[in-house]
Amino acid sequence: MPSPKEARDALARIETAITSLCEEVGAIRKRLDSLDGGNAPMSTPEIIEFLDGYRVAEATAAAGFGAWIATSDTECLRGGLRMVQLREAAHAKLFEERIKELGGSPKAEASEELETFLIGTLGDPDKSDAEKLQTFVAQAGDPKVIEQLEGFAARMDADQETQFLLRAAIQDERTSVEFLHQACELLCGGSTS
Structure with missing residues (x-):
């Protein structure tokens, strides 16, 4: 014992x-x-990293939509694309400001694939507006993208300013995607799915 x-x-x-x-x-x-992303709350460094990646995607998208506007010969589409471009550029600027407010600095750079798709494809003067719309809707118009963004926003409860900034941007994304789907249906004569 x-x-x-x-x-x-x-x-x-x-x-x-x-x-x-x-x-x-x-x-x-x-x-x-x-x-797996989980449901765990995001830490400030994770939020900064997420915002930086999203920022660079939005800035590249703004450049891509600008290139598309410059090559578009469809007046009604150009008008809508100008609004989409404005929203993308505004998101990039707001995300950059928020990154700095959180103590970070923007570092992410666009991948070659992203630049090729958003700037090269959308700005290609040899592609019609209908072809560009079909390509965009097929590659970037998936509702799952919005769902993923909402998942990130849901994990930002500890930083409600960023959370609601992201939620407002998500609403803009919905509006842009809806416009592009409608334009595709109009110019391509049929369903976008």
Whole structure:
């Protein structure tokens, strides 16, 4: 039979092992949440990283829509594209400002694929407006994109200013996508799905 001191020492070792195991399980859970996005609240560094990626996508989209406007020969489409371009540029500017307010600095750069699609394809003078609309709607008009953005916004409860900035941008995105779907139906004569 162990002495009282030996029993206390053994109990202390067990408590230390349990504490260590709990910390390990917590760390694993955090890693898993970060791998699948999870429902875990986003930290400030995660919010900054997300905003930076979204910022560069919006700035590139604004440039792409500008290139499309310059090559478009469809007046009614150009008018709507100007509004879409304005919204994309405004989002990029607002996200950049928010990144700085959160203590970060914009660092992300557009990938070659994103630039090729948004600037090269949409600004291609050899493609018709109907072709550009069909390409855009097929590649970027998926409602799942909006759902993913909403998922990120839902994880920003600790930063309601950014959360509601993002939610307002998401509403703009819905409006832009709806316009582009309607324009595609009008110019391409049929369904956009």
